[in-house]
Structure formats: C-alpha cells, structure tokens
C-alpha cells in the first residue's frame with residue numbers, strides 16, 4: 125500500500141501568479157526568437173538554445189520567491205533530475221521551452237510548462253504559448269480548466285478566462301500528433317478508432333487542443349519526458365479528459381529518470397488497448 129502524503133492547495137492568486145510567471149518566461153523566449161541564436165546539442169542529443177535557459181531562469185527565480193517551500197524539477201536543471209523516487213510528495217515539474225525543435229525552425233507552437241506533482245500525479249498545470257499569447261490553466265481537484273489570450277494578468281481574475289471542456293466524441297474522431305516525432309505505431313493506433321482527421325502540431329499544445337474540444341485523441345507511442353506532459357496532463361484531466369498508460373490507468377509521475385512510457389491522451393472517448 126502506498127501512503128498518500130498531504131496535498132498542496134493552490135488558490136486563485138497562486139494560479140494567476142504561476143500564469144504570469146509562464147507569461148514572463150515566454151517574453152524572455154520571444155526576445156531570443158526575434159533575434160539570432162545558436163543551437164547546442166545536449167548529452168541526450170536534444171537541442172538547447174539560450175531561450176531554454178532564459179525561460180528556466182525566470183521560472184526558477186519566481187518559484188523560489190513565491191513558493192520556496194516546494195522543490196522544483198526543471199528540464200534545464202540537471203541537478204534536479206536526481207532520485208525522482210524520493211519525490212513522493214509535492215514538487216513543481218517544469219519544461220521551460222517545450223517544442224525546442226519548433227522554436228529552432230521558427231514554427232510558432234512552442235510552450236512554457238509548469239505543473240505541480242503530488243503523489244505521482246499532476247494536480248495543477250500551466251501552459252503558455254508565447255506566439256499565440258495563449259495561457260492555459262488546469263486545476264484537477266476542482267475539475268476546472270481555463271484559457272485566455274493575455275500578456276499581463278494584473279487586472280484579471282479566473283472569471284475572465286474561458287472555461288474549457290473536452291467535446292462529446294463526434295462520429296468521426298480527430299487526432300493530434302507530433303510534428304517532429306510521429307511514428308507508424310501512432311498511425312496504426314489511430315486506425316483502431318478510424319480516425320481520418322489528423323492535426324500535426326509541436327509541443328504540449330496537443331493536450332490543450334484536446335482539452336478545448338478541437339480534437340479527441342493524442343496517442344504518443346514514442347518517448348517523452350515527464351516535464352513534456354505534466355502540465356498538459358493536468359489541463360486535459362481538469363477539462364474532463366484522461367491521460368492513460370497502456371494498461372488504461374492514469375499515467376504516473378516521479379518515475380525513474382522522469383522518463384515516460386507511451387501514453388494515450390483522450391477526450392470523451394472509450395480507451396482502446398493498442399495491439
């Protein structure tokens with residue numbers, strides 16, 4: 125039996141603060157996007173730019189300032205990647221720039237991602253897409269997900285946001301898939317549902333499109349890291365969707381090396397086990 129640790133409740137002003145932090149990180153990313161930048165290749169062969177690091181710096185500083193009692197795991201802080209099995213309580217899980225390949229190729233669908241993980245599940249998620257100026261917030265316990273186009277939340281409350289719900293499954297389902305990392309296995313899985321409409325898009329925005337009822341399925345049969353999925357998982361789950369493992373149970377977090385297995389994100393659709 126696993127012991128459930130005490131959970132953290134974030135109130136409206138906490139969520140707006142986290143939203144503003146993601147927007148501020150996005151502004152740093154845009155400063156780099158609009159100029160010239162070099163691309164480095166990290167040890168895991170993934171690309172890195174000064175935008176990833178600038179976004180990380182803004183978020184890390186803001187989280188320490190306002191939520192200093194909660195530890196932070198960020199893709200761009202290798203020291204924070206140790207011993208996830210020790211992280212059974214609450215921690216922030218951050219991808220400062222998801223969709224780095226989109227960013228490098230000057231395609232607009234990159235995002236800033238902040239999630240709170242508790243007892244191995246994401247309970248709150250924030251995603252900001254700086255080019256679109258689209259901010260998404262998900263509160264899983266409240267079952268509430270929101271979206272707004274904004275660059276400054278100072279005069280706003282969550283009542284100003286648009287509430288998000290997954291759509292009722294239409295007769296012909298639509299899927300979102302990765303622009304940079306699609307696979308034949310993904311296509312075979314979508315065939316199980318007879319999916320005809322596919323939208324290829326980079327980054328965690330795929331979860332947001334399902335959460336806001338523009339698509340029904342986002343199966344990911346290739347590898348991802350937990351920071352790629354945590355905020356999107358919270359937003360989609362809060363909007364009434366699910367992010368499932370192959371056995372049909374919710375995807376869990378704080379796994380060894382923060383490495384995700386394949387997962388199946390879906391709106392109002394019955395889960396089908398892959399072949």
Ligand SMILES: Nc1ncnc2c1ncn2[C@@H]1O[C@H](COP(=O)(O)O)[C@@H](OP(=O)(O)O)[C@H]1O
Pocket residue numbers: 170171219221222223224225302303304305325326327328347348349352
């Ligand atoms: N071989 C691999 N192992 C682990 N994660 C991978 C991977 N190939 C791609 N990814 C993850 O997929 C993310 C991009 O997903 P998408 O194709 O949906 O935009 C990347 O996020 P970053 O861009 O933050 O590095 C990266 O973490």
Ligand SMILES: [Mg+2]
Pocket residue numbers: 219221222223351352
């Ligand atoms: Mg990522």
